[in-house]
Amino acid sequence: MLIKMNNIHKSFGTNSVLKGVNIEIQDGEVHALMGENGAGKSTLMNILTGLHKRNDGTILIDGKETYFKDPKEAEKYGITFIHQELNIWPEMTVLENLFIGKEITSSFGILNTRKMKALAREQFDKLSVNIPLDQEAGRCSVGQQQMIEIAKALMTDAKVIIMDEPTAALTEREIQKLFLVIDSLKKQGVSIVYISHRMEEIFEICDRITVMRDGITVDTKNIPETNFDDVVKKMVGRALTDRFPARNPNPRETVLKVRNLTQKGVFHDVNFSVKSGEIVGVSGLMGAGRTEIMRTLFGMDSIDSGDIFINGEKRTIKNPHEAIKLGIGFITEDRKDEGLILDFSLRQNIALPSLKSFSPKGYMNRKDEQDFVDMLIKRLTIKTQSSETNAKDLSGGNQQKVVIAKWIGISPKVLILDEPTRGVDVGAKREIYQLMNELTDRGVAIIMVSSELPEILGMSDRILVVHEGTISGELPKNEATQEKIMTLATGGQ
Template identity: 75%
Template structure:
C-alpha cells in the first residue's frame, strides 16, 4: 500500500496543529516519524485513519484519493493504529481483548472459543509472548498490555501498521522480538509507520525518516544518509550538545532507607538507601519488581514486613497521603490511569497535591495557584494555550510533563520517578534531566526507575539492579556498564 498525504492543515479551535504537512509511505518500508512532543505526528496519523477530519489537503492511497470516516473503516481497508496510550479493557480476559468487536461465531451465534484461542496462540508464538489467554488484562503489566495491543493489530492482517511509541514499555528482549516481527512484516510487503523518540531504534529498524517541527514537515530522507545530531537539530531547531547534562552532585546525608522490605510473592528482603542530592537509578527487566517496590514505598501497596526510615526515623506509610506528608512524591509509569485526571485542566492536575499550600480558611487563593501553575508550564516548556487546557487534549509527552510538574510543586524531599521520560522527545528529555539536576542541587533525593540503560548510566550516581523481586547488584557510576547491568538483571553474578 502506497500512501501520500499532501499539504494537510488541521486546527483545534485557535490552535493550528498542522500547517501544510506532507508524508509519503511506500509499500514494504519502515518509515520513522519523529518530532518534539506537540509537533503534530499523532494528529497527522489520526487524520489518516479517520479519527480527525482534515481542514484541507489531500490523501492519496494506491493512486486514488481516499478518506475514512472512522478508524474502524481504516482498519477494514488495511490500516491499523497501535496508540501510545494503551486501550485494553482491564476487566476482560486477554483473549477477549484480542477479539473485541471481531469475535468468531458459528452460524448459530455461538463463540468459536477454541478457534480464537488457536489464532491468538499462533500470533503470540510469533511474538514470543507467554501471557495466559485467560488472564484479566488489567492484571497484566504495562509491557504485557503493549504486546497485547501489538498482537491485536497484527491479527487484522493489516497492510499498514502505525506504531506510536511501541517500545516505550518493553524490555530489551521484548524489543528484539518486536524488531524480528517488523522485519518479517517488511518482507511480506507490510508498511510500518514508526513513531518513536528512541533514536537508537530509528537507526536500527527504519528505512526512511520524516521529521516534523511545529506542525510542519521539515525533511524526509533515508536513515542511512543522516545522523543522530542532524535529526535532533531538525527536530528542535537548535543544537543539543550532550544528551545527558553533566552532573556535579553534592551528596549529603541519608534521607530514605529501606530495610528488609518484603511483599509476599512480589519482592523479598529489599535493602537500599538514597541520600540528599543523589540520583539512584533502578534497572531490571520488565516484571522484576521495580515498580512494585516503589508503589510500596509510596503507600499504594502494603509491605508484609520490613521498615522504611526517613531521616533515621521509622515511618509508617500506609497510603499515598501519608507519603506526601512525609515529603515523598511519586511519578508513576502509567500517566493515563494513575498520573492524571484527564478531564481536569492542567491547573487542576498540578494543584492537586498542593491544595493546602494554596488555601486559606478553606478557600483557594486562585491567583497564587495560577502563578504557580504558569511558572511550572514555562519552566517545563509545556505546549499549551493556557493552564485551563484539559489534560486529555495534550500530547503524551506534554501530559508527562504535567505529571512531573505536579510532584515537583510539593517541594519533595524524596522524588520517585518511574520511567520519567517514556514517550518524551529528545529535547524534552534533556529538560527533564536538567530539572533532576536542579532538584538534587537543592538536596532532593531522587530514585529513578528506567528501562533505558543509556538513561540509567547517563543520570545515576549509583545503580541498583532488580532481578525476580530482589536487588541482585549495586554499581557505582564509574564502574557501571550496560553489560554489567544486564548480567545482574538476568540473574548472573
C-alpha cells in the same frame, strides 16, 4: 500499499496543529516519523485513519483519493494504528481484549474460544509473550498491556501498521523481539510507520525518516543519509550539545532506607537506601518487580513485612496521602490512569497535591495558585494555549510534563520517577534531565526507574538491578555498562 498525504492542514478551534504536512509511505518500508511533543505526528496519523477530519489537503492510497470515516473502516482497508495511550479494557480478560469486536463464532453464533486461544498463543509465541489469556488485562503491567496491543494489531493482516511509541514500556529483550517481528513484516511487504523518541531505534530498524516541527514537514531522508545530530537539529530547530547534562553529585545524609521489604509473590527482602542529592537508577526486565517496589513506598500497595525509614525514623506508609505528608512524590509510569485526571485542567492537575499550601486560612488563594501553576508550565515548557486546557487535550509528552510539574510542586524530599521520559521527545528529555540535576542540587533524593539503559547509565549516580523480585546487584556509575546491567537483570553474577 503506497500512501501519499499532501499539504495536510488541521486546526482544533483556533489552535492550528498541522500547517501543510507532506509524507509518503512506501510498500514494505519502516518509515520513522519524528518531531517534538506537539509537533503533530499523532494528529497526522489520526487523520489518515479517520479519527480526525482534515481541514485541507489530499490523501492518496495507491493513486486513488481515499478518506476513512473512522478507524474501523481504515482497519478493514488494511491500516492499523497502535496508539501510545493504550486502549485496554481493564475488567476484560487478555483474550477478550485481543478479539474485542472481532470475536470468532460458529455458524450458530457461539464463541469459538478454542480457536481464539490458539490464534492468540500463536501471536504471543512470535512475540515471546507469556501472559495468561484468562487474566484480567487490568492486572497486567503497562509493558504487558503494550504487548497485548501489538499482538492485537498483528492479528489484523494489516498492510500498514502505525506504531506510536511501541517500545516505551518494553525492556531491551522485548524490544529486540519486536524488531524481529517488524523485520519479518517488512519482508512480507507490510509498511510500518514508526513514531518514537528513541533515536537508537530509528537508526537500527528504519529505512526512511520524516521530521516534523510545529505542524510542518521539515525534511524526509533515507536513514543512511542522516545522523543523530542532524535529526535533533531539525526537530528542535537548534543543535543539542549534550544528550545528558553533566552531573556533579554531592550526596549528603541518607533520606530513605528500605530494609527487608517483602510483598509475597511479588518481591522479597529488598534492601537499599537513597541519599539527599543523588540519583539512584533502578533497572531490570519487565515483571521483575521494579514498579511494584516503588508503589509500596508510595503507599499504593501494602507490604507483608519489612521496614521503611525516612530520615532515620521508622515509618508506616498506608496510603499516598501519608507518603506525600512525609515528602515523597511519585511520578507513575501509567500517566493516563494514575498520573492525571484527564478531564481536569492543567491548573487543577498541577495544583492538586499542593492545595493545602494555597489555603492556609481555610480559603483558596487563587492568585498564588495561578502564579504557582504558570511558573511550572513555563519552567517545564509545557505546550498549551492556557492553564485551563484539559489534560486530555495535550500530546502524550506534554501530559508527562504536567505529571512531573505537579510532584515538583510539593517540594519533595524523595522523588520516585517511574519511566520519567516515556513518550517524551529528545529536547524535552534533556529539559527533564536538567531539572533532575537542579532538584538534586537542592538536596532532593531521586529514584529513577527506567527501561532505557542509556538513560540509566547517563543520569544515575548508582544503579540497582532488580531480578525476580529482589535486588540482584548494585553498580557504581564508573563501573556500570549495559552488559553488566543485563547480566544482573537476567540472574547472572
